[in-house]
Amino acid sequence: NAGVTQTPKFRVLKTGQSMTLLCAQDMNHEYMYWYRQDPGMGLRLIHYSVGEGTTAKGEVPDGYNVSRLKKQNFLLGLESAAPSQTSVYFCASSYGAGGLRGYTFGSGTRLTVV
Amino acid sequence: GQQLNQSPQSMFIQEGEDVSMNCTSSSIFNTWLWYKQEPGEGPVLLIALYKAGELTSNGRLTAQFGITRKDSFLNISASIPSDVGIYFCAGLNYGGSQGNLIFGKGTKLSVKP
Numbered sequence: 001n002a003g004v005t006q007t008p009k010f011r012v013l014k015t016g017q018s019m020t021l022l023c024a025q026d027m028n029h030e031y032m033y034w035y036r037q038d039p040g041m042g043l044r045l046i047h048y049s050v051g052e053g054t055t056a057k058g059e060v061p062d063g064y065n066v067s068r069l070k071k072q073n074f075l076l077g078l079e080s081a082a083p084s085q086t087s088v089y090f091c092a093s094s095y096g097a098g099g100l101r102g103y104t105f106g107s108g109t110r111l112t113v114v
Numbered sequence: 115g116q117q118l119n120q121s122p123q124s125m126f127i128q129e130g131e132d133v134s135m136n137c138t139s140s141s142i143f144n145t146w147l148w149y150k151q152e153p154g155e156g157p158v159l160l161i162a163l164y165k166a167g168e169l170t171s172n173g174r175l176t177a178q179f180g181i182t183r184k185d186s187f188l189n190i191s192a193s194i195p196s197d198v199g200i201y202f203c204a205g206l207n208y209g210g211s212q213g214n215l216i217f218g219k220g221t222k223l224s225v226k227p
Binding site: 004033040041042043045048058090092101102103104105106107108 | 156162220
């Protein structure tokens with residue numbers, strides 16, 4: 001029972017490089033989310049998706065793009081990484097509208113941009 | 115936007131002590147959730163509250179949905195070392211922002227054996 005799987009777990013990028021973070025869930029959840037977590041800032045929503053083929057901006061979307069081509073996958077892209085994007089990134093998914101039964105989180109991707 | 119004020123930011127306690135933390139908001143929420151995050155892991159749901167005044171327990175954890183619907187409380191009784199982690203509250207207002215959860219900034223709990 002995998003739940004939400006994030007790859008990679010760790011990554012170091014140089015400023016200006018691009019990368020894609022992959023999130024996969026096997027719970028048939030409609031809703032998926034990308035958060036970033038920074039010390040003292042809690043969890044901030046980057047982008048989210050309410051179903052296959054749909055995406056929407058969250059609280060801090062600048063510098064990121066997302067795609068939800070398949071229901072089980074939600075990709076987070078950084079086109080030109082900046083040191084300010086050094087963070088721990090969490091993907092989450094939920095069953096009902098707005099996560100009424102709570103979100104299931106992945107174990108995170110720790111990204112460092114140098 | 116909506117914000118949750120979670121306090122305290124951090125706690126250092128002795129094993130066996132009870133712990134209390136809370137979350138307040140200027141907005142009304144329809145659902146309150148409490149999560150725990152252990153080092154190197156993602157948050158895990160502990161307790162979900164759906165009605166004002168509701169009191170729900172999960173083992174040594176007890177959470178309450180405030181009567182005003184603007185606050186929630188989490189208590190941990192007889193703390194043990196494995197309680198260490200960051201505890202997040204989260205609120206949901208069905209009418210706002212596609213129903214996304216709003217998270218507090220967390221309470222970091224340290225337990226001294």
